[in-house]
Amino acid sequence: MSSISQRVLNWVGSGIAIIGIVFVAFRLHNYWGGIDLSQIAAEAWAFILGLAVLYGAANLLLALAWWHLLIHFDVQATRLWAIKIYGVSQLAKYVPGNVFHLAGRQAMGMAAGVPGKILAKTSLWELGLIAVAGLFYGWLVLPLIFPDFPSLISFFLLCGTVWGGAYLLSRIIGSPVAASFLWQIFFLAVSGGIFAALLRVIRDSLDYHIQTWLLIGGAYIVAWLAGLVTPGAPAGVGVRELILLLLLNGLVADGDLLRAVLLGRLITIAGDFLFFVAAFLIPAKFCVLEKKYG
Template sequence: MTPILRRILHGAGSVLALIGIVFVGLRLHTYLLDLDLSRITLLVWSFIAMFSLIYSSANFLLALAWWHLLRYLGCSPTRLGTIRVYGISQLAKYVPGNIFHLAGRQALGMAEGISAGILVKSTIWELGLIASAGTLSIWLILPLLLPNLFPDFPEIKGVLLMLVNTALLVGFLYRTFDRQPTLSFIWQIFFLLLSGAIFVALLELIADTKGLGAQHWLMIGGAYIAAWLVGLVTPGAPAGVGVREMILLFLLKDIVVDRDLLIAILLGRLVTVVGDLIFFFVTYSIPARFCALKKSDV
């Protein structure tokens, strides 16, 4: 790759990242305007800050999942180099279109010397695996999706079915492919579980949760993961904005009071946007000398 082309690709990736920062700022402004700040105490703000840091850390799991896929496809990238490319490009998902983070990652990855074909294949693998991971949550929300067919579906049965299906998918990946896609899939599952747990904790923090048992919290966490997945695969919705909220309102309308649910959804968006912003600045600070094609230490 010529130095001029390398600079062009770096520039394209950086421009998309900067555009992403602008749209993140606009989103933060919108969410703060929509929130009833009088209901949010200093304690709640403290928890929001903590959840944002946890969500920011969870993004590293997605970057590691991508690192494993690149290794499976024949690259030998460093962890830090992969995380840096992933983090810098990820913020562009807030740009309308819901594809610009993938375009930015493609440009930055090619600038680091990874072939275009491998990058495209890694994206296809990544989306396929995380979609599979997200669909596992359906077992937790069967009473919400099909209330007439499963009105009293035991939640413990849903959890067991989800665990069995997870084990089957992990076994299939390991036996059919190898260790790298399997580890990628596992990291993605942990990311989704953390994301769902953060939303459940937010709802517990600000809503009237009297009468809600463990089965309800499992359904709420499963509903968040399902809504996240639908937002991910919806073309044109930046970071699933609007789609995720609509799905959550539809699924949880009979479990949580509308006002509390709306506030939790807005706070959840605030947490993810701030977390993504933190993740961007942390990864951007990683020295560029960690080239994506340097041999891994593993």
């Protein structure tokens, strides 16, 4: 690839990332205006800030999942290279169309010398694996649909299918793909836990047992999956909220759930932005490809 082509691809990738920043700013402004700040105590805000930092750190799990897919396709890159490319491009998922973060990553990866076909394959595998991971968490919402279904059994079904899925991926396709799948499973678990913890802060009187955490976390992940597979919804905006309201109706008061949804959006957007900043600041000298292509 010529140096001119590499520069153009870098500009394209950087431009998409900048557009993502603009859309994130609009999203933050809109969500902030929809929250009644007077009902949230100062210590609760400190906890919410901590959840945003935790969510930003959890993005590392997704970056590592992508890195393992690169390994599967024989792209010999450092972890920091994968984290930087993934983190800088990720904000563009808030741009309407729900594909611009993938386009930005594609452009940046090609500018670094990775073949476009390989990058496209990793994106397809990433989407497919995380969709399956989110689908497995659907076991946790069965007690919300069928009240007599035991939460403990739904949890064991989740564990069994995750173990079985990882085992089959490792044996049939390769251990890097299985590792990618497990990193995504862990990311979704953290995301669901963050939302459940947020609801706990908003509603101190909510009786929280392990079953409650599983139900709320599972509902959040299923709602996230619905937003992921909905074409054109930037970062699943609107779709997640609708599914959450439907699944948690009766378990959580509508007012509390709506506040949690809005604050949850603030947490994910702020966390994504923090991860973007951290990835952007990784020195280029640590972000190298150990194998050159073309």
